[in-house]
Amino acid sequence: MVNARQAIEAQSDGGKLLMSDVYQRIREDIIMGRLEAGRKLRIEELKAEYGTGASPLREALSLLIPEGFVDRLENRGFRVSGVTLTDFDDLLDMRCWSESRALRRSIERGGKEWEGEIVLALYWFSQAFPDHDAHDDRASERRRLHKTFHMALIAECGSPMLMELCSRLFDRNDRYRSLVNFAATAERNHVAEHEQIVEAVLRRDADAAVSALAEHYGKLRRQIEPILTP
């Protein structure tokens, strides 16, 4: 769970705060599965791992608690929050209806430049994809492009709160994505799935777009199920 750091550090913008840096690194490490679910987060260990003192660490972990990535027990420290099939199903349901709403409103409100952003984001994502590679920074970059695409879809929904909700749910979902191994992922044709959504969006066919999106999100469910049922 260590050395893919430079890329993320470089991207962390303006962060003269030691704490912001460690926050983003821990967050990404949890999302990418480098810090596995349920793992104890001992302050001394993290100090060595992330090269900082206890105060920035504790602040960073505190930020991650309301986001649902970290749990805390009184006098028993921090740990990475768990992943369960029940939680995933809840998440999937939340995502389907909140993004559906956001997508419908974007389709109503979005103009040509919105369409352009989507097409562009899809292009970059599809470029990144064939080059599949389980190596950490590649995976991080792919995740970034994937998120950029999905956020572009709903960018014109007109509600900052709804955008933030979708963003948070997306990141929580990526914890589950990182659980499926790469072979399984390669079975799906991700680019085609996304193209299908875009095609419906460009036709301004909200119903088709929403159902393609739901279908897209639902596919991970079938990959996750065998992993989380013991």
Added chain:
Amino acid sequence: MVNARQAIEAQSDGGKLLMSDVYQRIREDIIMGRLEAGRKLRIEELKAEYGTGASPLREALSLLIPEGFVDRLENRGFRVSGVTLTDFDDLLDMRCWSESRALRRSIERGGKEWEGEIVLALYWFSQAFPDHDAHDDRASERRRLHKTFHMALIAECGSPMLMELCSRLFDRNDRYRSLVNFAATAERNHVAEHEQIVEAVLRRDADAAVSALAEHYGKLRRQIEPILTP
């Protein structure tokens, strides 16, 4: 055997950690408007006010950031996040559709004991209300009973995440509620508004319940508007 420790834990919520206590106090102070929007939160001031060191304070404030109650600027400290009409409208919209969903699902799934909880919560709320009083602890108690009632309505939606979302939105909304003075509040017949919702719920009339709920939430909009338009 009930030992003393459990009793204390049960009585003081989140008990032994100094930080949990200060977290809840600051949170409530922001929601109730005792810490007004935009106000600078200097650590030294807070140390005196809440009687603790810098570390618990910074952790508590960090928890409040993702919840949207506190903003942070690099090397410029913390401040209470702002309230605007735009933000309120976004919030109102989010609340209407997320609680509508939660309420519909509760009406589908909830049983007799769910109905009982609602009736009970309404009873306690209506008891607390006529005794109106702008005094702080009364206001806090009324807020608590009001929230208990609304959470009881959606308690059977079956989605922990949706419940948490509604809970967070409710608390953010209460910041706006605390802006309207008590005279204005007294003009409304709060108990009647809530009874109307309950009546529709007990008839299992989801459409009527949802629209009564939306109507209820919308009423604050008219009270807020003159306050936030300068």
Added chain:
DNA sequence: TGGCGTCATTTTATCGACAAAACTGCCATT
């Protein structure tokens, strides 16, 4: 008057230290 650099003061972010709590391994007792 009004903009600008400089210096002193305040405020922030971080570190190291310490008391209290939790965990661990061991031994005696049943």
Added chain:
DNA sequence: AATGGCAGTTTTGTCGATAAAATGACGCCA
């Protein structure tokens, strides 16, 4: 063999001190 203390070790939560950054005051000069 299992249970229940008991001491030693780790780990947590909090405090005070300190360097870096921001803020504010003041005088200088156009």
